[in-house]
Structures are given as C-alpha cells and as structure tokens.
Amino acid sequence: xxxxxxxxxxxxxxxxxxxVDRIISLEKSKSAVGIKNVSANEGFFEGHFPGNPIxxxxxxxxxxxxxxxxxxxxxxxxxxxxxxxxSIERAKFRKPVVPGDQLRLEVELVKQxxxxxxxxxxxxxxxxxxxxxxxxxxxxxxxx
Amino acid sequence: xxxxxxxxxxxxxKGKSIEGVKAFSLSEEFLxxxxxxxxxxxxxxxxEAMAQLLGWLVIYSYDFKLTPIMSLVEGVKTTSDxxxxxxxxxxxxxxxxxxxxxxxxxxxxxxxxxxxxVERIIYSHFHKVDPEELRVRFRYYSGLELKxxxx
Numbered sequence: 001x002x003x004x005x006x007x008x009x010x011x012x013x014x015x016x017x018x019x020v021d022r023i024i025s026l027e028k029s030k031s032a033v034g035i036k037n038v039s040a041n042e043g044f045f046e047g048h049f050p051g052n053p054i055x056x057x058x059x060x061x062x063x064x065x066x067x068x069x070x071x072x073x074x075x076x077x078x079x080x081x082x083x084x085x086x087s088i089e090r091a092k093f094r095k096p097v098v099p100g101d102q103l104r105l106e107v108e109l110v111k112q113x114x115x116x117x118x119x120x121x122x123x124x125x126x127x128x129x130x131x132x133x134x135x136x137x138x139x140x141x142x143x144x
Numbered sequence: 145x146x147x148x149x150x151x152x153x154x155x156x157x158k159g160k161s162i163e164g165v166k167a168f169s170l171s172e173e174f175l176x177x178x179x180x181x182x183x184x185x186x187x188x189x190x191x192e193a194m195a196q197l198l199g200w201l202v203i204y205s206y207d208f209k210l211t212p213i214m215s216l217v218e219g220v221k222t223t224s225d226x227x228x229x230x231x232x233x234x235x236x237x238x239x240x241x242x243x244x245x246x247x248x249x250x251x252x253x254x255x256x257x258x259x260x261x262v263e264r265i266i267y268s269h270f271h272k273v274d275p276e277e278l279r280v281r282f283r284y285y286s287g288l289e290l291k292x293x294x295x
Contacts, residue, residue, distance in 0.1 A: 012179040012180065012181070012182075013177055013178060013179065014176065014177035014178075014179065014180045015176065015177045016173060016174060016176065016177050017174045017176075017177035017178040017186065018177055043147075043173065044147040046146055046147070047146035047147035047148055048147040049211075050281075054213070056147060056192060057195075057214050057217075058188040058189070058191045058192045058195070059188065061188055061191075062186065062188045065188075082179065084187065084224035084225060085186070085187035085188060085222055085224045086187070086221070086222065086224070087219075087220055087221045087222065088191075088217060088218075088220035088222075089218070089219070089220075090216070090217070090218045091216065091217045091218075091220070092215065092216050093213075093214055093215050093216070094215075096213070140225075142179065142181070142182070
C-alpha cells in the first residue's frame with residue numbers, strides 16, 4: 001500500500017489537483033490500482049454542474065493518468081518525474097461519478113518506448129465500470 | 145473552483161459551429177497543485193474546455209431543451225507544458241446529431257499554434273432540463289445577447 005504522503009514523494013501533483021488518495025496494489029512495470037474518494041466537498045462540483053454534481057470525465061482520466069504516473073515512477077530508477085499527458089486514443093464515460101463514490105483506478109502499462117508510455121485504464125465504482133481510457137503520456141523530469 | 149473553461153463565446157452558428165476564448169492566468173485554482181514548484185496548465189483542462197464549449201453549441205442548437213453529457217472521446221491530442229499567461233482560442237463543430245446524441249470535433253489554438261484537438265467527441269442527450277435556467281446561464285457564461293424568439 002502507498003499512502004497519500006508517500007504518493008506526494010512520487011509525483012508532483014498537489015491539492016486541488018492530486019486525484020489519487022492511495023495505491024492499493026502495484027506490480028512494477030506492469031499495473032497499479034489506485035483509490036480516489038469522491039466527496040461532496042470537491043471544488044469542481046461547484047460548477048460541474050450547478051445543482052447536479054457529476055465528476056468531470058476528464059478528471060477521471062487525470063486520476064487514471066496520475067495512477068499511471070505513480071506506476072511509472074515506482075518502476076523507474078529515477079524518481080519524481082511528471083507525467084505529461086500527450087494523447088488519448090479513446091476514452092468512454094459509461095456512468096456518472098457522483099459524491100460518495102469511491103473510484104477504483106486500474107491502470108496497465110501497455111507499451112513503453114524510452115520516456116513515452118502507453119497505458120490502458122479502467123475506473124470502477126462498486127465493481128461497475130464508469131470510465132475507460134487508452135492514453136499516452138511522457139515522463140518529464142521535475143526538479144523538487 | 146467553478147470548473148468553467150471558457151470566458152466568452154465569440155462566434156456561434158446554430159447546428160454548426162462555435163468559437164470562444166479562455167484566458168489562462170496564474171491565479172487559476174488548480175495551478176496551486178499542478179504543480180507547486182512550476183505552474184503548468186494540465187492537458188486535460190484543454191479537453192474539458194473543448195467539451196464545454198461544444199456542449200453549449202449542442203444546447204443552443206436544440207433551443208436549450210436538452211443537456212449533453214460527454215460519453216466518448218477519440219483521437220485526442222493535447223499539450224501539458226504551457227505556463228499560464230495566455231489566451232486560448234477554442235473552436236468546435238457538430239459533425240452529426242440525432243435525438244439521442246451528437247458527434248462533434250474541436251480544436252484549441254494558442255498564438256496560432258494548435259495545442260489540443262479532439263477528432264471525435266460524442267455527447268449523450270439528457271432531456272430533463274429547465275430551458276429557462278439554461279438560457280440564463282448561457283447568457284451569463286457566453287457574454288452573448290440572445291434575442292428572444294430568435295434562437
């Protein structure tokens with residue numbers, strides 16, 4: 001298990017843009033599962049949407065990408081790299097994610113060429129798939 | 145965090161296309177955490193900006209009688225190394241639309257360079273809406289004067 005304090009030593013994301021609370025399992029260079037608890041207090045619910053809080057799909061993708069960033073960092077020898085989002089081949093949003101949901105973020109490293117990594121991710125709530133995304137990111141050095 | 149990623153609609157053609165601008169400043173709340181030592185606009189924010197603007201075109205094209213929820217994106221390219229202090233131009237168009245959903249595409253330009261694009265974006269339509277409220281919100285968000293009965 002990797003808690004949030006340790007996550008902050010692995011990736012440079014911080015409040016209000018740190019979208020992974022915990023890593024519950026990780027297999028180096030292969031896969032990782034992260035948890036994100038979605039609360040009614042999330043700032044983005046104020047505007048998305050007024051009177052109808054739905055977690056923005058792009059932030060589910062971002063949460064998957066951050067989980068992927070943790071996987072990539074833990075797998076590589078040089079730590080504290082940032083994941084720069086480059087492209088999404090395809091993302092599907094199947095069910096709205098609402099306050100009270102716990103997101104289970106499952107990512108798999110599909111392909112790696114130097115600093116460019118391809119991932120496949122699935123986000124679930126109560127075992128039901130809420131979103132899926134195939135995306136490509138680049139690892140970039142971030143000075144602490 | 146209001147999660148609004150356009151400041152103004154500059155062009156609007158019903159059923160066809162929309163253009164808008166978004167100024168990214170250092171005071172954007174999310175930049176506090178992205179990142180604490182270096183402020184960079186997250187790539188997903190450009191995707192959200194395209195989705196929001198094009199979403200309003202769908203609402204406007206259906207006379208505020210529905211609300212679109214993004215259900216699929218394909219062929220998305222974005223940029224994740226832009227420091228705030230710039231204005232982005234966002235352009236979206238509807239490729240096809242039916243009662244149930246709309247397919248569109250969109251692009252974002254900064255200083256003449258394309259920084260993000262979506263080849264295919266699909267919205268599902270939800271019909272349980274309050275058209276009057278949507279109209280009021282659109283007027284506020286877009287900065288456009290909407291003429292009654294001419295929408």
